[in-house]
Amino acid sequence: MSTTTLPAPLPKVETPFRRFVSEFCESPLAVGGLVVFAIIALVAIFAPWIAPQNPYDLAVLDIMDGRMEPGSVGGGGYTHWLGTDDQGRDMLSGIMYGLRISLLVGVGSAFIACLVGASLGLLAAYAGGRTDSVIMRVVDLQLSFPTILAALMILAFLGKGIFNVVIALVIVEWAYYARTVRGSALVERRREYIEAAICLALPTRRILFNHLLPNCLPPLIVVGTMQIARAIALEATLSFLGLGVPITEPSLGLLIANGYEYMLSGKYWISFYPGIALLITIVAINLMGDQMRDVLNPRLKK
Amino acid sequence: MLIYLLRRIMQSGFVLVAMSLLVFLGVYAVGDPIEILISPDADQIEKERAIQALGLDLPLWQQYLVFVGKALQGDLGRSFVFNEPAIQLILQRMPATLELAFGSMFLSILIGLPLGLYAGLRPNGAISKGIMAGSILGFSLPTFWVGLMLIMVFAVQLGWLPSTGRGDTAMLFGISWSFLTGDGLSHILLPAINLALFKISLVIRLTRAGVRETMLMDYVKFARAKGLSPFRVTFVHVFKNILIPVVTVVGLELGGTIAFSVVTESVFAWPGMGKLIIDSINVLDRPVIVAYLMMIVLMFIVINLLVDIVYTVLDPRVRLEAKA
Numbered sequence: 240m241s242t243t244t245l246p247a248p249l250p251k252v253e254t255p256f257r258r259f260v261s262e263f264c265e266s267p268l269a270v271g272g273l274v275v276f277a278i279i280a281l282v283a284i285f286a287p288w289i290a291p292q293n294p295y296d297l298a299v300l301d302i303m304d305g306r307m308e309p310g311s312v313g314g315g316g317y318t319h320w321l322g323t324d325d326q327g328r329d330m331l332s333g334i335m336y337g338l339r340i341s342l343l344v345g346v347g348s349a350f351i352a353c354l355v356g357a358s359l360g361l362l363a364a365y366a367g368g369r370t371d372s373v374i375m376r377v378v379d380l381q382l383s384f385p386t387i388l389a390a391l392m393i394l395a396f397l398g399k400g401i402f403n404v405v406i407a408l409v410i411v412e413w414a415y416y417a418r419t420v421r422g423s424a425l426v427e428r429r430r431e432y433i434e435a436a437i438c439l440a441l442p443t444r445r446i447l448f449n450h451l452l453p454n455c456l457p458p459l460i461v462v463g464t465m466q467i468a469r470a471i472a473l474e475a476t477l478s479f480l481g482l483g484v485p486i487t488e489p490s491l492g493l494l495i496a497n498g499y500e501y502m503l504s505g506k507y508w509i510s511f512y513p514g515i516a517l518l519i520t521i522v523a524i525n526l527m528g529d530q531m532r533d534v535l536n537p538r539l540k541k
Numbered sequence: 542m543l544i545y546l547l548r549r550i551m552q553s554g555f556v557l558v559a560m561s562l563l564v565f566l567g568v569y570a571v572g573d574p575i576e577i578l579i580s581p582d583a584d585q586i587e588k589e590r591a592i593q594a595l596g597l598d599l600p601l602w603q604q605y606l607v608f609v610g611k612a613l614q615g616d617l618g619r620s621f622v623f624n625e626p627a628i629q630l631i632l633q634r635m636p637a638t639l640e641l642a643f644g645s646m647f648l649s650i651l652i653g654l655p656l657g658l659y660a661g662l663r664p665n666g667a668i669s670k671g672i673m674a675g676s677i678l679g680f681s682l683p684t685f686w687v688g689l690m691l692i693m694v695f696a697v698q699l700g701w702l703p704s705t706g707r708g709d710t711a712m713l714f715g716i717s718w719s720f721l722t723g724d725g726l727s728h729i730l731l732p733a734i735n736l737a738l739f740k741i742s743l744v745i746r747l748t749r750a751g752v753r754e755t756m757l758m759d760y761v762k763f764a765r766a767k768g769l770s771p772f773r774v775t776f777v778h779v780f781k782n783i784l785i786p787v788v789t790v791v792g793l794e795l796g797g798t799i800a801f802s803v804v805t806e807s808v809f810a811w812p813g814m815g816k817l818i819i820d821s822i823n824v825l826d827r828p829v830i831v832a833y834l835m836m837i838v839l840m841f842i843v844i845n846l847l848v849d850i851v852y853t854v855l856d857p858r859v860r861l862e863a864k865a
Contacts, residue, residue, distance in 0.1 A: 380556060383845050387804065388837060392564075392567075395822050472683045475683050475685075476685055479686075479807075480685075480804065481819070482819075495685070502692060502693055507693050510686075510689050514683075514686040514689065514690070517686065518683075518686070521682075521683070522677075525677070525680075
């Protein structure tokens with residue numbers, strides 16, 4: 240019926256998302272961080288296709304190529320731009336594959352911890368009373384212990400392995416999300432739209448996840464971004480201590496640990512370059528997180 | 542106040558029980574306790590005897606009571622590797638860790654305060670921006686990698702400082718300390734800087750924020766209007782007032798510093814508790830692991846309790862809230 244009168248195209252509406260993007264782009268540092276992180280993520284995802292060598296394929300490794308300086312040409316006929324480790328692995332390829340593990344563990348654990356923590360935080364804020372105080376006591380307890388210690392404790396029981404590291408990271412991280420979400424959910428819960436939803440007798444699950452959660456997202460995104468960086472650093476630390484990922488799936492931390500003993504004899508590159516990769520990743524994520532915090536913090540709004 | 546204190550102590554006791562239960566379950570229920578508590582070299586007869594002696598044939602709750610009973614007497618098992626009581630081993634290593642922790646706290650004040658003060662007084666200067674960028678790095682750099690880089694630069698390339706061990710020690714109160722000898726001091730410097738890195742950044746940020754806030758206060762304006770020299774205003778009027786919160790926060794970081802020394806001690810082969818626990822985990826010396834975890838949990842509960850008490854003394858709002 241109404242097909243005859245097409246309305247003129249609407250002017251570009253300023254949605255919250257568009258506003259967020261344009262404000263995020265105000266900081267060149269943050270955009271730089273985003274670009275660098277995107278490149279790192281792409282390198283990690285496509286490592287098997289772009290790395291000069293498969294560092295886990297024992298057939299292509301030659302022990303004669305071991306501990307070669309950066310820039311030297313190995314038996315494979317190509318240049319090892321970042322040198323080789325003691326097994327003759329090309330460090331550049333090792334770093335690309337290591338990034339896969341580091342990012343997988345970091346992003347994966349942050350994501351699971353976010354799910355667990357946000358759900359519990361929402362529940363605490365919504366249910367209040369005893370549920371709230373029990374959950375928040377556990378959160379307080381969790382936060383009063385340094386993360387490294389808690390993770391150490393868990394891994395001492397569970398043993399090495401990617402999966403165990405993820406479990407340990409989730410256990411030490413969920414409390415940050417729970418506290419963040421509870422804080423903003425407590426504010427949102429008193430708003431009228433929640434009252435309206437309750438009056439409509441909507442199911443609790445729907446109120447929690449369709450009404451309350453979306454409005455608690457901004458601080459959650461900020462915490463989530465920062466926690467990814469923390470998780471990557473913590474995983475690297477645990478792997479460096481020999482408690483993290485197994486030797487068959489070396490993350491950046493384990494690569495750095497491998498170079499430790501050669502450091503004293505001046506063969507710096509085995510530890511140095513994976514560390515630089517780790518550093519760039521963490522700083523890029525933190526730069527993005529910093530800007531997001533400024534943009535999403537209503538108190539800083541002009 | 543007394544009621545608050547009692548309630549807080551009760552809470553700590555509850556946490557301690559909960560944590561001991563967790564550690565107990567972690568060792569006894571998740572893993573195979575026989576494998577955990579009896580040396581893998583033991584033969585069948587020895588194993589049977591050990592199971593009897595350790596009461597592993599009892600029900601789990603009875604085992605827990607036995608574990609707690611022994612723990613209360615300071616008996617948390619013997620190390621497989623050193624064949625010494627685990628508690629004793631840890632206590633032997635504790636001075637090295639404490640020395641490192643206090644050394645790094647001292648350094649963080651020594652380095653962080655002047656830098657933070659400068660950055661606060663000239664917030665827009667190029668050097669200040671450099672200092673602040675550096676402090677962001679201090680927060681985000683992984684400690685262990687910075688430690689390696691310190692070794693690479695100062696021990697390997699320049700050869701100025703030793704990279705491992707405690708060096709010569711001197712006795713004081715029957716305990717050997719590194720900081721009393723020149724050689725020991727040169728050994729502690731790198732690990733202490735490494736461990737202090739995070740706290741230096743923290744102190745810089747706190748000091749800078751404090752200075753910028755205090756500079757706007759009326760009493761500072763008045764002091765300047767009175768014609769006092771900028772030096773006197775800065776170091777007497779401003780500095781004194783920011784010192785208290787900064788020192789408090791650094792003091793409260795003690796627990797975290799001791800925990801993080803695990804990493805630094807491993808990098809610099811510093812023979813403290815942290816190095817011991819990592820070595821023990823790697824060789825599966827489980828009695829030491831259990832003992833370390835129980836000790837550190839106890840330590841944390843005591844530190845947290847003390848922190849809360851200090852807060853109630855310092856901050857009247859907490860006191861009033863507790864009363865209400």
